[in-house]
Amino acid sequence: MTPIDANLLHCGRHRLDLSYPRVMGILNVTPDSFSDGGHYVLRDEALRHAETMLAEGAAVIDVGGESTRPGATATPIQQELDRVIPVVEYLVRELDTLVSVDTSSPEVMQEAAECGAGMINDVRALRRPDAIKTAARYGLPVCLMHMLGEPEDMQQAPHYDEPVEHAVLRFLKARVADCEAGGIRREQLLLDPGFGFAKTTKHNLRLLNRLTVLNELDLPLMVGMSRKSMIGNVLGRAVEERLYGGLALTSLAVERGARLLRVHDVAPNVDAINMTWSVLQEGTEL
Numbered sequence: 133m134t135p136i137d138a139n140l141l142h143c144g145r146h147r148l149d150l151s152y153p154r155v156m157g158i159l160n161v162t163p164d165s166f167s168d169g170g171h172y173v174l175r176d177e178a179l180r181h182a183e184t185m186l187a188e189g190a191a192v193i194d195v196g197g198e199s200t201r202p203g204a205t206a207t208p209i210q211q212e213l214d215r216v217i218p219v220v221e222y223l224v225r226e227l228d229t230l231v232s233v234d235t236s237s238p239e240v241m242q243e244a245a246e247c248g249a250g251m252i253n254d255v256r257a258l259r260r261p262d263a264i265k266t267a268a269r270y271g272l273p274v275c276l277m278h279m280l281g282e283p284e285d286m287q288q289a290p291h292y293d294e295p296v297e298h299a300v301l302r303f304l305k306a307r308v309a310d311c312e313a314g315g316i317r318r319e320q321l322l323l324d325p326g327f328g329f330a331k332t333t334k335h336n337l338r339l340l341n342r343l344t345v346l347n348e349l350d351l352p353l354m355v356g357m358s359r360k361s362m363i364g365n366v367l368g369r370a371v372e373e374r375l376y377g378g379l380a381l382t383s384l385a386v387e388r389g390a391r392l393l394r395v396h397d398v399a400p401n402v403d404a405i406n407m408t409w410s411v412l413q414e415g416t417e418l
């Protein structure tokens with residue numbers, strides 16, 4: 133066995149060093165995106181937005197063509213392909229950057245991988261038929277996220293019979309086992325508790341409070357809390373007023389072990405992460 137660097141993800145032609153916390157910039161190509169209002173539908177706008185996020189310090193650009201915010205209805209596969217693939221292709225060609233594809237569809241995973249995407253981000257944790265097989269074939273890192281039900285109905289009275297962090301850990305453990313059994317290397321997996329997915333605000337706050345429980349699996353943790361309603365509900369802020377609240381959550385997530393932060397506002401989050409990380413590093417020596 134050749135020793136592997138546990139902090140280095142192999143993303144096709146790219147490497148992602150997660151020995152310190154990194155930012156994934158959100159690039160929505162849905163016309164109904166919950167906070168970008170579909171402004172980045174055009175390829176050139178997508179390119180400019182991606183360039184800006186990279187200049188601000190994003191390590192990955194996450195391209196998604198299916199809205200998964202609460203209440204969103206299912207997107208037909210062909211529509212998702214039409215939205216996502218041209219943008220992935222264009223970003224890879226023009227920027228030679230690490231592109232992640234936010235999808236649950238094996239067809240989209242396959243097409244995106246073929247045109248150079250380096251990571252798969254699946255809010256359904258590869259539970260669709262053939263998703264594991266497809267991801268395994270390309271060998272790309274996969275983010276497995278916790279959700280119950282589907283975006284359309286997930287917020288109808290979410291309930292857990294045990295502390296929410298235990299339910300999330302149990303679910304992710306089972307998904308990791310299924311993925312490994314299906315030929316995906318453990319070293320290529322990331323875990324995400326799925327903030328805002330089948331969770332009340334109380335669940336979300338508790339999950340962040342207890343985030344360290346998820347470090348038990350010894351896999352890199354990803355979180356996505358940017359502009360979400362958990363901030364809106366606590367602070368009484370509209371979606372465009374949630375940045376400062378989100379930065380507080382980013383700092384706490386980093387302190388509790390998050391290594392990939394999926395955000396809209398890259399520059400402020402990079403500052404919050406680097407400031408938090410510098411404090412944490414000072415506690416490690418002597």
Ligand code: PT1
Binds near residue numbers: 166201202
């Ligand atoms: C996430 C995530 C994602 N979130 C990963 N991928 C979304 N890995 C899309 C709200 O409460 O957290 N992790 N892809 C966006 N989904 C939501 C969910 C958006 C809830 C908004 C809310 O406001």
